[in-house]
Amino acid sequence: MTLKQIQEILDAEIICGEDSLDMEITAAGGSDLMSDVLAFGQPGILLMTGLTNTQSVRTADIVDAKAILYVRGKKPDKGGLELAREKGIPILSTKHMMFMACGLLFRAGLPGVGGLQDE
Amino acid sequence: MFCDDGLSQHFQIQGGDFSRAGRVSTTIKEILQEVGIDPAIIRRAAIASYEAEMNVVMYAQKADLTLKLTPEEITIRIEDQGPGIKNIDQAMQEGFSTATDQMREMGFGAGMGLPNINRNADVFWIGSIRGKGTVLIITFLLKKGGKA
Numbered sequence: 001m002t003l004k005q006i007q008e009i010l011d012a013e014i015i016c017g018e019d020s021l022d023m024e025i026t027a028a029g030g031s032d033l034m035s036d037v038l039a040f041g042q043p044g045i046l047l048m049t050g051l052t053n054t055q056s057v058r059t060a061d062i063v064d065a066k067a068i069l070y071v072r073g074k075k076p077d078k079g080g081l082e083l084a085r086e087k088g089i090p091i092l093s094t095k096h097m098m099f100m101a102c103g104l105l106f107r108a109g110l111p112g113v114g115g116l117q118d119e
Numbered sequence: 120m121f122c123d124d125g126l127s128q129h130f131q132i133q134g135g136d137f138s139r140a141g142r143v144s145t146t147i148k149e150i151l152q153e154v155g156i157d158p159a160i161i162r163r164a165a166i167a168s169y170e171a172e173m174n175v176v177m178y179a180q181k182a183d184l185t186l187k188l189t190p191e192e193i194t195i196r197i198e199d200q201g202p203g204i205k206n207i208d209q210a211m212q213e214g215f216s217t218a219t220d221q222m223r224e225m226g227f228g229a230g231m232g233l234p235n236i237n238r239n240a241d242v243f244w245i246g247s248i249r250g251k252g253t254v255l256i257i258t259f260l261l262k263k264g265g266k267a
């Protein structure tokens with residue numbers, strides 16, 4: 001699905017990357033823990049997070065995430081926004097909480113990153 | 120920047136500086152992209168470098184990072200001045216962490232970093248002297264034999 005569709009489903013505000021809304025997103029992952037994103041994130045995902053510091057954008061760039069969605073109405077800090085602009089990473093912000101945002105996107109057909117964590 | 124058998128570049132990482140944390144790894148990623156390395160290898164190198172850089176920011180005073188690039192491999196060497204690691208076997212286990220609440224609020228400190236470096240690297244060496252510092256040598260093979 002496109003970023004534009006995601007924006008509509010979640011009634012999200014576009015924080016940056018207005019001209020990238022036709023970007024195709026094929027999977028998403030949600031976490032406030034960057035340690036987990038670094039270990040389990042996959043290239044090309046939409047990163048959904050409630051963590052707003054510069055490291056949230058830095059981590060997205062490092063793992064080759066395509067775009068970021070902040071939940072609970074959050075927005076990136078100044079450093080994060082600058083980095084996202086510099087790296088061309090579009091950012092959306094939705095008022096929905098994490099579980100709802102994930103549920104709405106999943107119901108609309110957007111899968112998560114595959115696989116179960118093995119013991 | 121370029122020497123006879125490839126490229127070698129030095130960076131400094133400042134401990135405790137959360138606002139700038141990760142900049143060096145972003146720069147390394149940009150360099151590897153410019154040189155035209157396979158994106159899957161760049162991603163592994165960037166993740167490993169970032170995990171190591173965050174550890175310096177969280178636990179050490181400062182570090183020197185050297186990026187070496189030859190036709191055969193990428194080597195990232197990080198030598199820090201800091202407390203060192205008491206028990207490396209323990210530190211290498213998933214979930215072991217001495218991170219503070221503040222570090223956890225920043226989204227780190229799950230004890231995943233060193234195991235994640237090990238998972239992404241083709242060759243990983245770590246050594247530490249208590250009270251002096253820690254050295255990491257992380258290698259990525261560019262020809263046959265590297266991870267997919």
Ligand SMILES: Nc1ncnc2c1ncn2[C@@H]1O[C@H](COP(=O)(O)OP(=O)(O)OP(=O)(O)O)[C@@H](O)[C@H]1O
Pocket residue numbers: 035170174175177178179199201202203204210211215216217218226227228229230231232233234253
């Ligand atoms: N450069 C270092 N100097 C001193 N101690 C370190 C260093 N790197 C790691 N450690 C120690 O090893 C532990 C495990 O490191 P590791 O990177 O695996 O996890 P973490 O940094 O605690 O959490 P995460 O990496 O998931 O954010 C740390 O909590 C710390 O005690």
Ligand SMILES: [Mg+2]
Pocket residue numbers: 170173174228231232233
């Ligand atoms: Mg770590």
